[in-house]
Amino acid sequence: MTQLTRRNALALMGATAASPLLAQGSGGTTRINVGALRFTSHSASFIAYERGYFTEAGLDVNFEFFQAAQPMAIAIASGDADYAVTAITGGLISLAQRGATKVVGGALSEEPGIDGQKILASTEAYDAGLTDPSMLDGKTFGITQAGSSFHYMGSKIAAAEGAELSFRPLQNVPAIIGAIRSGQIDAWSIVPHIAKPLDSGGAARIIGNVADYIPDYQVTTVFTSAENAANQRAQTEAFLEAFSRGAADFNAALVDNTTDEAERDALIELIAGYVYPDRSLDEARPSIINGAMRINANAALNRSSVQDQLDWFKSEDLVDAEIDYDTLVDESYVDIIT
Structure with missing residues (x-):
C-alpha cells in the first residue's frame, strides 16, 4: 500500500485541504476526524453527532468542514481525516488506485418521486x-x-x-x-x-x-482510507452504524414524513445550526425542508451508478483507464443496490 503524507497527497492532486492532526479520544472512545460540507445532504453525520449515536458507537467525532469534494479525498489520503461523505471525484478515484482511499458505503441518492438536484x-x-x-x-x-x-x-x-x-x-x-x-x-x-x-x-x-438525465444517481458516498477499510473494521462498522442511525432519523422526518411535528422541528433546528449557522431558524427552515433528498438506508451503495461514474471518468481520460470498480469500492460493509 502506498503511504501518502499530506504533502504527497497535495502534490498528487494539486489542491489544498486543512485539518488538524488525528488525536486520541478519552473515556474509552476513539477520536476520529470526519470531513463534511455544510449541506443538508450531510445531515446524517450532524444528527449522529448531536444525538450521541457516534458516542454510543465508541467514537469521539471532530468535524472538519470543506467547500469542495476533492480536498476531502486529499485529507483522507494524508490521514488528516478518517471518514468523509461526498461525491465521487477524479481525485478520489486516483487516490484509490494508489492504495490510499476506499468507498465503503452510499449516502445521498436521486430517487423517483423525491425532488432532487x-x-x-x-x-x-x-x-x-x-x-x-x-x-x-x-x-x-x-x-x-x-x-x-x-x-x-x-x-x-x-x-x-x-x-x-x-x-x-x-x-x-x-x-x-x-x-x-x-x-x-x-x-x-x-x-x-x-x-x-x-x-x-x-x-x-x-x-x-x-x-x-442521471436516474438513480448515487450522488455521494461514504469513504475512508484503504488502511481503515482493510485493518480498522470494527471502527469503520461503528462509523457506518452511527451514520445510518442519523440517516434513518433524517429520512423519517424530512423525506418520508412519518414522524410528528415535534421531531421534524427538532431535526430542522439541529440541521440549521450546521448548514445555515448565520441564518435565523425561520430563514433556514424552508431551504432544509425543500432540500431534503434520500440518504440511503444503512448506507447501501448503488453499484450500477458508481460503475457509471467510474466509466465516465475513464472515458474522459480523467483517471487511469486500468482502474476497476473493486479498486475503488469495498463492498463488504453495506448492502449493495444493483
Missing part, C-alpha cells in the same frame, strides 16, 4: 433564451474542478442534449454561486437546498432536473 441557468442566460437544458449548446457551466461531480453531471446532461459545454473551474461552491448570480457562468447543477433559494430569490432560474 436541479439544473440552473443564470438570470442573464435565462432572459437570453436558456429556458431548458436542450438550449445548453455553447454555454458555460460552473464546476469546482475538472473531475468533480459537477463536471460529471454537466457532461451527462450535455451528452443527452447533444450540446457542447464550456466548463469553468471555480474551485468551490461559494465561488460558483457568486458566478451564477453575476452571470459569469450560464449554467450549473446543484442540490435543491441551494438551487431553490437561488431561483426564488431571482438570482438564477431552475430549468431542469438532474434525475431526468
Whole structure:
C-alpha cells in the first residue's frame, strides 16, 4: 500500500485541504476526524453527532468542514481525516488506485418521486433564451474542478442534449454561486437546498432536473482510507452504524414524513445550526425542508451508478483507464443496490 503524507497527497492532486492532526479520544472512545460540507445532504453525520449515536458507537467525532469534494479525498489520503461523505471525484478515484482511499458505503441518492438536484441557468442566460437544458449548446457551466461531480453531471446532461459545454473551474461552491448570480457562468447543477433559494430569490432560474438525465444517481458516498477499510473494521462498522442511525432519523422526518411535528422541528433546528449557522431558524427552515433528498438506508451503495461514474471518468481520460470498480469500492460493509 502506498503511504501518502499530506504533502504527497497535495502534490498528487494539486489542491489544498486543512485539518488538524488525528488525536486520541478519552473515556474509552476513539477520536476520529470526519470531513463534511455544510449541506443538508450531510445531515446524517450532524444528527449522529448531536444525538450521541457516534458516542454510543465508541467514537469521539471532530468535524472538519470543506467547500469542495476533492480536498476531502486529499485529507483522507494524508490521514488528516478518517471518514468523509461526498461525491465521487477524479481525485478520489486516483487516490484509490494508489492504495490510499476506499468507498465503503452510499449516502445521498436521486430517487423517483423525491425532488432532487436541479439544473440552473443564470438570470442573464435565462432572459437570453436558456429556458431548458436542450438550449445548453455553447454555454458555460460552473464546476469546482475538472473531475468533480459537477463536471460529471454537466457532461451527462450535455451528452443527452447533444450540446457542447464550456466548463469553468471555480474551485468551490461559494465561488460558483457568486458566478451564477453575476452571470459569469450560464449554467450549473446543484442540490435543491441551494438551487431553490437561488431561483426564488431571482438570482438564477431552475430549468431542469438532474434525475431526468442521471436516474438513480448515487450522488455521494461514504469513504475512508484503504488502511481503515482493510485493518480498522470494527471502527469503520461503528462509523457506518452511527451514520445510518442519523440517516434513518433524517429520512423519517424530512423525506418520508412519518414522524410528528415535534421531531421534524427538532431535526430542522439541529440541521440549521450546521448548514445555515448565520441564518435565523425561520430563514433556514424552508431551504432544509425543500432540500431534503434520500440518504440511503444503512448506507447501501448503488453499484450500477458508481460503475457509471467510474466509466465516465475513464472515458474522459480523467483517471487511469486500468482502474476497476473493486479498486475503488469495498463492498463488504453495506448492502449493495444493483
